Amino acid sequence: MAAEFHPPSLSDFFPPAILFEGTPFELDRLMLVRIVMTVVLLAFFFLAMRSPKIVPRGIQNVGEMALGFVKDQIADEVLGKEQGRRFLPVLATIFFAVLFLNFSGIIPFINISSNARIGMPIVLAAIAYIVFNYVGIKKYGFFKYVKSSIVVPGVPLPLHFLLIPIEFVSTFILRPFTLTVRLMANMLAGHIMLVLFFSATQFFFFEAAAGMKVFGIFSLVAGFGFTLFEMLVIFLQAYVFALLTAVYIDLALHADSH
Amino acid sequence: MSLTYLAQEAQEITGGGYGAIGYGLAAIGPGIGVGIVVGKAIEGIARQPELAGQIRTNMFLGIAFTEALALIGLVAGFIF
Numbered sequence: 095m096a097a098e099f100h101p102p103s104l105s106d107f108f109p110p111a112i113l114f115e116g117t118p119f120e121l122d123r124l125m126l127v128r129i130v131m132t133v134v135l136l137a138f139f140f141l142a143m144r145s146p147k148i149v150p151r152g153i154q155n156v157g158e159m160a161l162g163f164v165k166d167q168i169a170d171e172v173l174g175k176e177q178g179r180r181f182l183p184v185l186a187t188i189f190f191a192v193l194f195l196n197f198s199g200i201i202p203f204i205n206i207s208s209n210a211r212i213g214m215p216i217v218l219a220a221i222a223y224i225v226f227n228y229v230g231i232k233k234y235g236f237f238k239y240v241k242s243s244i245v246v247p248g249v250p251l252p253l254h255f256l257l258i259p260i261e262f263v264s265t266f267i268l269r270p271f272t273l274t275v276r277l278m279a280n281m282l283a284g285h286i287m288l289v290l291f292f293s294a295t296q297f298f299f300f301e302a303a304a305g306m307k308v309f310g311i312f313s314l315v316a317g318f319g320f321t322l323f324e325m326l327v328i329f330l331q332a333y334v335f336a337l338l339t340a341v342y343i344d345l346a347l348h349a350d351s352h
Numbered sequence: 353m354s355l356t357y358l359a360q361e362a363q364e365i366t367g368g369g370y371g372a373i374g375y376g377l378a379a380i381g382p383g384i385g386v387g388i389v390v391g392k393a394i395e396g397i398a399r400q401p402e403l404a405g406q407i408r409t410n411m412f413l414g415i416a417f418t419e420a421l422a423l424i425g426l427v428a429g430f431i432f
Contacts, residue, residue, distance in 0.1 A: 104430060171409055272420040279423035334416040341413065 099297045102289040107211055107282070127198050128208040135194040164189050164336065172340040173347075181343055184225050188218055189336035192277065196328040199285055200321055207281040207328075212274060219273040222339040227266075230346030242349040269342060273335060280331050284324045291317030371429030378425025385418035 113121040121129075142157030150158050164186045169178035195214060199207030209215050230239040244261045245254070291313050298310030393411035397404045 167409070171405070272417075272424075275424055275427055276416065276420045279427050283423075283426060330412075334412060337409070337412060338416060 099294070102286050102293065106285070106289065107206070124206055124208065124211060127204055127206060128195060128214060131195050131198050131208050132191075135190060138194075139190075160190070161186060168333070168336050168340050172337065172344050177344075177347060181225075181340070184221070185336050185340055188221065188339055189332050191218060192335050193329065193332035196281060196331060199281060199288070199328065200324055205285070205289065207285055209277050210281040210285050212278050215274040215277040218277070218335065219270040222273060222335075222342065223270040226339070226342040226346045229343055230349055233347060234349060239346070239349055243346075273338060277331055277335060280327055284327055287320055288317065288324060291320055371432070374432075375422075375425050375429045378428075379422045382418045382422035385421075386415055389414035389418060 107124065109123040111120040111122045112126065138153075139157060142153045146154060165178065165182055168189065169182045169185050172178070173181060192209065195208035197207075198204045199210070230243070233239070234242065243265050244258055246257050246261065249257060294313040295310050295317060298306055298313060302309075389411060393407050393414075396407045400407075
């Protein structure tokens with residue numbers, strides 16, 4: 095008799111509550127994973143910078159290389175040396191938060207990325223949105239900042255009626271929305287693909303009819319290959335999130351010279 | 353065959369899968385777009401290898417913007 099195969103579905107992302115059920119603070123598996131990965135991130139940097147030496151060795155070296163990557167490739171490249179130094183804490187926080195929280199997606203028994211539900215990406219995108227708007231408003235004043243972000247210079251008057259709503263939506267509404275959805279959808283798709291491949295392997299090897307067992311090898315190899323691809327996607331999403339935040343900050347700092 | 357006969361035989365289409373069709377259509381544009389961005393970036397690096405770092409950074413920016421549309425299509429398939 096053939097067994098039924100149950101592919102992964104969206105209910106994977108809403109597991110039953112484990113602690114504090116019924117209150118607004120209820121913790122299910124995914125919230126516990128988020129808490130654990132945040133503790134791991136804090137522990138990593140605490141251990142790396144505990145007693146800093148001039149010539150770094152060991153874990154301090156790894157921490158410094160990681161921070162050096164954020165500083166050189168993201169902050170200084172987009173913002174320049176002086177403003178890059180000013181915004182390095184925000185950019186490093188966003189980069190390492192996204193990286194470490196995503197990473198739980200490929201750890202074998204956790205298998206769910208902490209950014210796969212929309213809550214955490216909303217928080218990170220809100221941080222980026224508040225920072226770039228605050229910087230622009232502080233430098234230019236509220237009305238001048240909004241005006242120079244929305245009005246495109248050198249355009250005949252009738253076209254302004256078309257361009258101003260488009261620019262307003264694109265700058266102040268779509269930016270945090272796409273930051274959130276990009277991160278969440280990448281992690282959601284990655285989780286569903288990985289669970290599909292590995293549950294298909296389990297199904298083919300253990301539960302299917304004898305003729306189908308050979309397909310288990312294909313799905314196992316595909317699962318392994320996709321895990322490697324998922325590592326690349328995890329790093330790339332962290333890099334893109336931090337890079338886009340830096341670009342938005344830079345655009346807000348130079349709002350009157352597009 | 354008269355129209356009334358056909359109307360009587362008509363059945364309602366049930367079943368899902370529209371989300372998958374929607375995502376498939378949504379992925380055509382970004383697929384072409386990302387291909388164009390990366391292709392132009394590779395051309396640029398081939399012409400001026402000393403600017404490879406800056407070109408690579410801008411390539412990732414372009415990929416992020418175009419890929420966002422494909423991902424919104426993926427999520428919209430789940431919602432609607």
